[in-house]
Amino acid sequence: MTDPLDLLALDSALDTEERQIRAVVRRVVDDRVRPYVADWYERGEVPVRELAREFGRLGLLGMHLTGYGCAGASAVAYGLACLELEAGDSGVRSLVSVQGSLAMYAIWRYGSEEQKQRWLPAMAAGEAIGCFGLTEPDHGSDPASMATRARRDGDDWVLTGGKMWITNAPVAEVAVVWARAEEGVRGFVVPMDTPGVTAREIRRKMSLRASSTGEIVLDDVRLPADARLPGAEGLKAPLSCLTEARYGIVWGALGAARDCLATTLTYATTRTQFGRPLAGFQLTQAKLADMVVELQKGQLLALHLGRLADGAGVRPDQVSVGKLNNVREALAIARQCRTILGANGVSGEYPVMRHANNLESVLTYEGTSEIHQLVVGQRLTGLSAFA
Structure with a gap:
């Protein structure tokens, strides 16, 4: 069918x-x-x-x-x-x-x-859970200003600082933690049972509630020399990881949008008002038409980026185009779907408000829309507006 x-x-x-x-x-x-x-x-x-x-x-x-x-x-x-x-x-x-x-x-x-x-x-195999410690309480979009420090003590490294909004942290066995050393930003593989490491679940979230999110505190955490990621030197290393994750978001956000739109299409064709299905009204059809156009455009963009990644490679700024567009449009679709469902749009019996709330977080993490606009702007002009 x-x-x-x-x-x-x-x-x-x-x-x-x-x-x-x-x-x-x-x-x-x-x-x-x-x-x-x-x-x-x-x-x-x-x-x-x-x-x-x-x-x-x-x-x-x-x-x-x-x-x-x-x-x-x-x-x-x-x-x-x-x-x-x-x-x-x-x-x-x-x-x-x-x-x-x-x-x-x-x-x-x-x-x-x-x-x-x-x-x-x-x-x-899913037998060990990992997390990624880059974002800090006072440094979200500006990882270059991270306050977490790594200092040498003999052959060991000692890490001090904190990370915030870390997905999987409360249940993880291992964290990849980024810290500033004398030589620059370095990455470390940190078993979560290492003395001095604590993780606290972040509660009272209004978004991504079906996700474990935490804060990591590093209190003079002593690590052996071989805990450092030997190939990771400078901020480009964690940023390359973010590009990997952003690529998944380019596709993922469309899943939330598609689920909202599929739910809404079923609802609008079966819900009767003023003697006809909601889908029979011109304004409803206009909304549905606009949303499916944006969904399909987003899918074309995601597929193109995927083919690039499987071929010659995809650039970080190209992934930024995908993240900027697809998350922004997915959130707009979720909000529009909510209007068609009326009061039922805020009910947990339907997935639309849950997706809309989640997409508010997706809009922010792995780079806000503003950050991706600046990435694209720098590619267009050759000028950095970050500082």
Whole structure:
């Protein structure tokens, strides 16, 4: 049966393997996420370990990486997985993104062989949860000003500082922590049971409630010399990890938008007002038409970036274009869908308000819209407006 939201027949641009991977992820979301996510969101709790093991069995954790138990899938296949995961909930996609595109990717690209062998197979299987410690309480969009410090003490390193808004931190076995040393920004693999490391769950969130988010405090944490990521030198290293995660968001945000639009289309064609279905009114059809156009444009953009990534490579500023556009449009779609559902749009019985609330966080993390506008502006003009 033809998907009414695939007006441009974009499925024809996917190969058989890509469609099969998408179908597998869609099934696991339908079975393991959709029946429970509204309750997770309401309670502000999510079974991270259970989901991680399930995703690990399917090869979704670090799926675009090679070796060490990782699936070695294409960038497009990974993007499709992110889309299906976020159609369930942004928090669920964040679990996979932080695990694979931030924590695992940092170790995979910049770590020693010993670090890779120790952590990546367990993380790919979902037996070890990872987090990525870059954002700080006073330094979000400006990581170059990070206050966390790493100093040498003999052969050891001693880390002092704090990280904030760290997905998976309260349940993680390992953190990739970025700190400023005399030589510049350096990355460290920090087991969370190391003395001096504490993680606190952040409560009272109004967004991403089906996600474990925490603060990490580093109180003179002593690490051996081999805890440092040997290939990570300077701020470009953590920023390259952010580009990996942003790419997943380019696809993922469209999953939330698609779920809102699919829900709304069903609602509008079955809900009767003034003697006809809501979908029979011109204003409703205009809203639906505008939303599906933006959804399909976003999917075309995501697919193009994915093909670039699988070919010659995709630039960070190109990923910024995708993150800026797709998250902004996904949030607009969620808000518009809410208007068609009327009062039911704010009910937890429907996913629309949950997706809209989640997308407010997605709009901010991995670079705000303003940051991505400046990235694109610098590419256009050759002038940096960051300082």
